[in-house]
């Protein structure tokens with residue numbers, strides 16, 4: 138029996154009176170690729186951000202490798218965040234640093250890796266995302282697809298155990314979606330544990346181990362991609378799929 | 384890191400509150416004023432050197448120094464006490480405050496021992512008995528006879544002086560305008576904003592003999608002897624020092640030293656003064672002004688920036704009661720500083736803080752301007768930090784970076800880049816605003832130009848010179864800042 142790497146227990150989150158997450162209990166096993174899909178405003182981003190405590194849960198617990206993040210001191214939370222890379226819809230690259238500097242900043246400052254090892258590793262990662270020739274470019278000069286691949290490389294530079302993706306392709310021009318999804322597929326093939334919020338159904342079908350359908354603040358359906366797309370169990374999911382698969 | 388700020392703020396607050404509390408207890412102790420001066424070995428004399436022949440600045444062998452009959456009196460007293468005389472220049476208004484706060488040991492500045500002043504300071508016997516004249520434009524000589532000829536007109540007098548008060552009291556339908564320096568008054572006269580300037584007779588004579596356009600008429604003020612006499616002022620309660628000084632003063636009177644030696648000597652300086660009144664001749668004085676203006680500005684920008692960053696971070700502190708307290712304090716500080724005039728802050732640091740630690744005027748000026756600038760810079764920085772996209776913080780935190788690292792390596796560099804133009808403006812504003820410290824006698828540009836003005840009896844030329852100098856400074860600074868701004872633009 139493998140131990141889950143992420144365990145969410147009775148997670149709830151309110152913003153003031155707005156109840157955004159309701160009593161979610163799920164788990165992610167090492168090596169699994171989870172795709173979270175669902176209508177906009179359903180709480181997917183909030184859920185993902187609760188996993189690495191960018192958002193503080195109102196109640197419930199988030200365990201990472203058996204440690205309950207919600208009770209840890211900030212220092213330990215920082216240490217565990219290193220192990221959960223996150224990729225954002227808007228890339229959030231540091232605009233005042235070159236691509237290389239973006240990637241090596243955290244390894245050097247947080248892990249104390251020296252200034253010869255860190256760039257070497259950064260170049261390796263850039264090769265992995267096919268961007269090594271852009272190492273000295275500033276983010277402002279990159280296309281969306283390139284920027285998102287740099288953002289992935291930056292997250293990987295901390296050698297995370299889990300990668301969280303929040304709609305990584307939603308801000309991209311259609312012709313650039315493929316290059317980013319390919320990098321993600323490769324990552325999945327290498328055995329990376331991933332939680333991916335996306336509207337790319339093709340990716341979900343071909344890469345996901347499980348699909349979590351999220352709406353109205355909780356996970357309505359946790360299914361394999363095959364049965365989720367061919368035979369959704371909940372009415373909410375049937376409704377959602379009928380709208381997007383037209 | 385955090386502890387250091389707390390300490391720093393505690394220190395600032397302690398200095399501020401301490402300054403106001405210890406003030407009243409200082410002179411309760413028994414009188415050891417004489418012993419203290421002798422132990423120090425120097426006697427510090429405060430004076431407002433724009434009142435020839437009492438006191439004024441003269442260029443002697445290329446160096447400017449304060450001379451005049453009052454300085455001679457001061458030298459005599461110091462010599463008789465067996466100590467060295469040190470002359471400190473400041474505006475007439477500031478003199479008694481400086482005395483009460485221990486910035487100077489005595490004031491000799493043609494000061495009349497009026498009953499009002501006697502309440503606050505102790506005076507020696509009179510060392511000189513003068514009288515009042517009114518200086519007018521020579522062209523008006525037939526029009527004005529004495530104080531009563533100025534109905535519907537304006538006469539000027541040095542703010543805070545006896546002449547000012549008497550002019551107000553003893554004229555009817557006459558506007559009395561006060562200005563800080565006599566050279567400004569003379570300028571006002573020559574530009575016909577004033578029709579007459581009331582001043583002591585020896586001063587009037589000095590101005591008239593040095594400026595062919597001016598004439599002097601008797602004032603005919605009805606005055607008691609104490610209103611026209613000049614005495615040396617000491618801090619209230621320094622009986623032993625006053626007694627010692629009185630010995631010197633009595634000798635001066637008995638031997639008629641003022642009329643026999645001091646006034647003629649002062650007159651000689653006045654002559655050398657008017658030999659060469661070209662602005663070029665005073666380049667050293669102006670250079671010194673530029674130097675001090677730059678020192679004050681650069682130091683204040685540096686410390687103001689550091690303080691500004693700390694304040695901005697403190698204003699955004701989040702967490703327990705300590706952080707809330709810190710945030711509250713920083714907010715209060717910023718609001719308070721921004722809600723009070725810089726001039727008052729400069730005086731408060733120099734005179735108020737001076738009760739606790741004796742800071743030189745230059746340092747007081749730098750401290751005051753840094754404290755002031757810090758409050759403004761803090762607001763720019765806070766705005767800059769808020770202008771950085773929240774996604775930047777989230778990206779950094781998701782990489783495991785702590786709050787502090789995120790601020791230091793990701794948010795602050797971008798914030799500073801965003802607010803660089805505002806910071807540059809602050810720097811340029813400071814070049815100009817540093818002129819405020821002239822009121823406590825720091826020899827920056829304005830102060831130096833005033834010296835040159837009273838030195839040369841030329842009102843406008845020195846102002847024109849420093850205007851050009853200020854412009855050169857600010858223009859150069861803005862070019863340099865633009866250069867760096869362009870270098871920072873790479874996205």
Ligand SMILES: Nc1ncnc2c1ncn2[C@@H]1O[C@H](COP(=O)(O)OP(=O)(O)O)[C@@H](O)[C@H]1O
Pocket residue numbers: 152155157176177178179180181182183184
């Ligand atoms: N920082 C916030 N403050 C207040 N409300 C928020 C905040 N973030 C998200 N919400 C609200 O939470 C709900 C879910 O948002 P989100 O998690 O972004 O959904 P999704 O990613 O599925 O579109 C929305 O109603 C949104 O308005």
Ligand SMILES: [Mg+2]
Pocket residue numbers: 181182183304
């Ligand atoms: Mg979202």
